[in-house]
Amino acid sequence: MIPVGLPHFLVLSAILLVLGIFTMLTRKNAIAVLMGIELILNAANINFVAFTRYGAINFGGQMAAMFVIVIAACEAAVALAIVLNLYRRSQTINVNEANKLHD
Amino acid sequence: MPGLFDIFFYLFAIAIVTSAVLVAFSRNIVHAAFSLLFTFFGIAGIYVILSADFIAIAQLLIYVGGILVLLVFGVMLTNRVSNIDIRAAVRSRIPALILCGALLFLIASLTISGHWIRYDQPPWNRSPWSHDAVQQVTSQVQGTPREILDKNGSEGTASEIGKLAMTDYVLPFELVSVVLLVALIGAATIARQDKSVSSTIPRKETA
Numbered sequence: 600m601i602p603v604g605l606p607h608f609l610v611l612s613a614i615l616l617v618l619g620i621f622t623m624l625t626r627k628n629a630i631a632v633l634m635g636i637e638l639i640l641n642a643a644n645i646n647f648v649a650f651t652r653y654g655a656i657n658f659g660g661q662m663a664a665m666f667v668i669v670i671a672a673c674e675a676a677v678a679l680a681i682v683l684n685l686y687r688r689s690q691t692i693n694v695n696e697a698n699k700l701h702d
Numbered sequence: 703m704p705g706l707f708d709i710f711f712y713l714f715a716i717a718i719v720t721s722a723v724l725v726a727f728s729r730n731i732v733h734a735a736f737s738l739l740f741t742f743f744g745i746a747g748i749y750v751i752l753s754a755d756f757i758a759i760a761q762l763l764i765y766v767g768g769i770l771v772l773l774v775f776g777v778m779l780t781n782r783v784s785n786i787d788i789r790a791a792v793r794s795r796i797p798a799l800i801l802c803g804a805l806l807f808l809i810a811s812l813t814i815s816g817h818w819i820r821y822d823q824p825p826w827n828r829s830p831w832s833h834d835a836v837q838q839v840t841s842q843v844q845g846t847p848r849e850i851l852d853k854n855g856s857e858g859t860a861s862e863i864g865k866l867a868m869t870d871y872v873l874p875f876e877l878v879s880v881v882l883l884v885a886l887i888g889a890a891t892i893a894r895q896d897k898s899v900s901s902t903i904p905r906k907e908t909a
Binding site for chain 2: 602603604605606607608609610611613614615616617618619620621622624625626627628630631633634635637638641644645648649651652653658661662664665666668669670671672673674675676677679680681682683684686687692695
């Protein structure tokens with residue numbers, strides 16, 4: 600068995616990325632689509648931190664991971680507000696049926 | 703003979719992949735939300751074995767404590783639990799499966815066949831900041847526990863990240879703080895009850 604190195608972490612993050620894309624593509628529920636986005640952001644974060652540990656960038660990867668986490672928090676708050684507003688207006692959070700710009 | 707590092711990596715990796723598969727394939731949106739919890743915990747563990755302690759704590763605080771709670775709130779507020787509306791519909795699984803399988807094959811084969819240069823030292827041993835700090839401390843005081851900690855590099859990454867956030871990354875840091883403020887104000891504004899809209903929904907009489 601090969602000792603765990605950078606490729607292991609990269610493959611793990613590739614699996615997470617693919618599962619996140621799959622979740623985004625196949626779900627109709629807007630909140631489940633958000634979960635897929637969170638999976639993709641976490642996959643990117645694993646890459647950043649793994650390159651900090653194994654690569655030649657000193658702490659740039661961890662700084663980028665911090666910024667990604669903060670932006671993910673913003674994104675989750677705004678997206679949840681939009682989803683709640685959509686639900687209040689149209690009684691559904693199915694992304695296929697959210698096709699009206701206004702009433 | 704696998705070391706402790708390898709064992710923990712595979713433990714966390716198995717936890718992450720199983721729970722992420724549950725997120726992707728579970729029919730019940732509440733089950734998906736709760737398996738996302740285990741995915742986030744596993745990723746925090748991966749950060750720990752990558753010796754990124756500050757990021758691991760931030761992951762626990764922000765993802766598990768903030769974003770996941772927001773998601774569960776969203777699930778609970780938008781699903782009529784009394785109805786059996788909680789099952790999430792899915793669409794076009796087979797094409798998505800083919801596409802994602804091809805993408806995974808592409809990324810994984812590229813990753814495995816790539817020639818990665820290995821840097822076996824953790825980042826603080828090659829950081830210019832740590833080096834300067836050690837030099838300063840050694841020139842002034844000899845043999846304090848703090849100096850030994852600095853030399854062995856086990857102080858953690860929080861001080862390095864703090865120094866970088868105040869020097870090299872000060873512009874993105876300030877920008878991101880403004881973005882966070884604007885996003886939270888915007889979220890509160892969007893989610894606020896609008897009088898004209900809320901009047902169309904039957905609401906409970908308040909005494």
